[in-house]
Amino acid sequence: xxxxxxxxxxxxxxxxxxxxxxxxxxxxxxxxxxxxxxxxxxxxxxxxxxxxxxxxxxxxxxxxxxxxxxxxxxxxxxxxxxxxxxxxxxxxxxxxxxxxxxxxxxxxxxxxxxxxxxxxxxxxxxxxxxxxxxxxxxxxxxxxxxxxxxxxxxxxxxxxxxxxxxxxxxxxxxxxxxxxxxxxxxxxxxxxxxxxxxxxxxxxxxxxxxxxxxxxxxxxxxxxxxxxxxxxxxxxxxxxxxxxxxxxxxxxxxxxxxxxxxxx
Amino acid sequence: xxxxxxxxxxxxxxxxxxxxxxxxxxxxxxxxxxxxxxxxxxxxxxxxxxxxxxxxxxxxxxxxxxxxxxxxxxxxxxxxxxxxxxxxxxxxxxxxxxxxxxxxxxxxxxxxxxxxxxxxxxxxxxxxxxxxxxxxxxxxxxxxxxxxxxxxxxxxxxxxxxxxxxxxxxxxxxxxxxxxxxxxxxxxxxxxxxxxxxxxxxxxx
Numbered sequence: 001x002x003x004x005x006x007x008x009x010x011x012x013x014x015x016x017x018x019x020x021x022x023x024x025x026x027x028x029x030x031x032x033x034x035x036x037x038x039x040x041x042x043x044x045x046x047x048x049x050x051x052x053x054x055x056x057x058x059x060x061x062x063x064x065x066x067x068x069x070x071x072x073x074x075x076x077x078x079x080x081x082x083x084x085x086x087x088x089x090x091x092x093x094x095x096x097x098x099x100x101x102x103x104x105x106x107x108x109x110x111x112x113x114x115x116x117x118x119x120x121x122x123x124x125x126x127x128x129x130x131x132x133x134x135x136x137x138x139x140x141x142x143x144x145x146x147x148x149x150x151x152x153x154x155x156x157x158x159x160x161x162x163x164x165x166x167x168x169x170x171x172x173x174x175x176x177x178x179x180x181x182x183x184x185x186x187x188x189x190x191x192x193x194x195x196x197x198x199x200x201x202x203x204x205x206x207x208x209x210x211x212x213x214x215x216x217x218x219x220x221x222x223x224x225x226x227x228x229x230x231x232x233x234x235x236x237x238x239x240x241x242x243x244x245x246x247x248x249x250x251x252x253x254x255x256x257x258x259x260x261x262x263x264x
Numbered sequence: 265x266x267x268x269x270x271x272x273x274x275x276x277x278x279x280x281x282x283x284x285x286x287x288x289x290x291x292x293x294x295x296x297x298x299x300x301x302x303x304x305x306x307x308x309x310x311x312x313x314x315x316x317x318x319x320x321x322x323x324x325x326x327x328x329x330x331x332x333x334x335x336x337x338x339x340x341x342x343x344x345x346x347x348x349x350x351x352x353x354x355x356x357x358x359x360x361x362x363x364x365x366x367x368x369x370x371x372x373x374x375x376x377x378x379x380x381x382x383x384x385x386x387x388x389x390x391x392x393x394x395x396x397x398x399x400x401x402x403x404x405x406x407x408x409x410x411x412x413x414x415x416x417x418x419x420x421x422x423x424x425x426x427x428x429x430x431x432x433x434x435x436x437x438x439x440x441x442x443x444x445x446x447x448x449x450x451x452x453x454x455x456x457x458x459x460x461x462x463x464x465x466x467x468x469x
Contacts, residue, residue: 196412199437203413209436209466232415236408 057109057157058083061239062094063193064105065229066163067205068171068186072219075103075163076226076246077191078261081110082239090242090263097254098124102137102164103247104144107191108178109157116156119147137164141174141182148180155179159190169251193233193240200229219248227259234261267368268390270295272444273305273318274404276414276435277374279383280427283455286314286374287431287464289404289439291447292321301447301468308459309335313348313375314452315355318403319390320368327369330358348375348384352394359392366390370403374454381456406442413438424453428462436466 064077077094080087096104096117104120106113123143127135135143141162148156160176175188187205189197204225207214217225223246234241244259275288292303306316307328315331317324334354338346346354352373359367368390375384387401388394395401399418402410413434422430431451439446449464 193412195406195408195441196415199409199413199441200416202440203433203437208440209433228416229412232412235415236411 056154057112059108059157059192060088060110061192062107063189063191063197063230063233063237063240064094064107064159064161065189065197065201065226066105066161066173066187067201067222067226068163068173069219069222070216071165071169071171071250073103073163073165073171073173073249074219074222074226074246075105075161075249076230076244077105077107078193078230078234078240078242078244079258080240080242085238087242093245095245095247097247098140099134099137099164100253101134101249101251102140102162102172103249103254104140105161105163105190106158108159112156113158116147116158116160120144123147136167137162137172138166138184140164141172141184144174144176145180145182148176148178150180152179161188161190163247164249165251171249189229191240193230193237196233196236197229200225200232219250223248223257230259230261265295268319268370269405269444270368271319271321271324272405272442274402274406274410274435274439274442274445275305275316275318275372276400276402276410276431277314277316277372277385277387278400278414278418278422278427278431278434279385279398279420280422280424280453282376282381282383283424283427283453284314284374284376284383284385285424285427285431285451285453286316286372287435287449287451288316288318289435289445289447289449291445293444296443298447304450306450306452307331308452309351310345311459312378312454313346313351313373314454314459315351316372316374316403317369318372318405319370323367323369327358327367327371331355334358345378347377348373348386351375352384352386352388352396356388356392356394359388359390363391372401372403374401376454376456405444406438409438409441410434424455424460428453428460432462432464436464440467 061082062078066075079091081089081092155178162174166172173188174182175185176182187201202208230244241261246257248255272293277286288305292300372387385401386396400414417430417434435449451462453460
């Protein structure tokens with residue numbers, strides 16, 4: 001059995017004069033298990049740490065989209081939850097109604113999304129208690145932006161899209177990045193399938209590069225466009241599929257429908 | 265920064281009823297700086313074959329010259345025109361010969377079989393792995409956008425005029441969301457009667 005320490009260490013050099021301070025011995029794994037120094041409380045962790053490159057984030061996939069109309073907003077998201085190449089569930093909702101007039105769709109890291117929702121729900125409850133009325137959609141939009149920026153240096157890994165009706169009853173959609181930059185837009189898509197969907201929305205909803213007459217689309221037609229968009233994203237994006245949950249928000253409330261997608 | 269994203273490109277080839285279409289943008293850039301707004305990336309190899317070369321511009325032009333040369337040699341020896349399938353296979357072999365020092369180009373091939381008028385579409389990666397499809401192929405710096413548009417707008421057996429509209433809308437909507445491609449477009453529709461080429465005017469940014 002080879003001895004642990006092959007060198008005799010001392011603070012004196014060969015000539016008897018002072019030398020460098022005692023360095024900790026280099027312990028090689030071939031010499032056996034790591035032994036903590038007797039004079040320190042150490043569980044071997046500092047000398048042989050075994051988990052390197054820990055990431056606090058996981059990507060659980062999914063795509064969300066929101067479209068604003070003259071008197072409605074449509075918010076939709078797929079219902080697949082995945083991690084790596086595995087599907088964890090085919091039936092998890094990414095949509096959350098924060099008030100009667102707005103719905104938040106979030107894709108990204110599920111735990112961050114859930115925590116963000118809890119925080120927003122609590123703040124919304126406090127607002128309702130203090131002001132004796134529900135938050136309006138632009139106020140919710142601002143609150144979400146502020147909440148995200150609050151964690152500017154350890155962000156919520158959540159890609160959000162907020163859809164609802166504003167105080168006048170007109171459709172409102174707000175797009176966000178992970179650290180709270182937001183803007184009111186006519187339509188938005190986020191998540192793993194956003195690249196497949198956004199150009200389509202530019203063309204069909206934004207009427208870009210088109211020569212035909214621009215007309216306001218009724219909610220039913222927009223829902224059909226949303227279904228087409230998710231069928232496309234489901235084909236080309238591995239993280240999108242199983243089913244789409246579509247919510248149509250008007251001043252009269254929120255209606256939810258589910259549409260099945262390919263489960264591959 | 266990937267070498268395949270140095271110059272910027274976007275191209276689609278799509279099959280219709282006894283016709284094929286191939287479209288590409290016109291931008292040549294050096295990373296963020298736009299250098300040319302009329303750079304050709306789609307080349308006519310013969311009456312029935314067009315090839316779109318997207319990627320590093322120097323390799324686009326070199327590969328075009330090499331392909332012209334090889335087609336010429338083939339025609340001299342075989343005394344007949346090359347078919348799209350043979351051309352695609354030639355391109356695949358050419359690229360694989362440079363397996364460990366590749367041409368940074370991801371080509372798409374669009375052709376029409378001379379006798380049956382059936383469309384032929386293929387695309388490959390930079391080392392020549394080929395894929396043949398019946399509907400459409402895409403290549404460039406905004407493939408996500410292109411796949412989304414094509415998947416939604418494509419219908420089988422489109423007539424040449426409808427195919428042109430589909431290609432034009434799919435290309436323009438996709439490049440408008442990509443900083444490295446755009447500055448106009450060009451669409452070629454190939455039928456047994458010839459090739460119709462149209463330029464697209466889109467956002468000039």
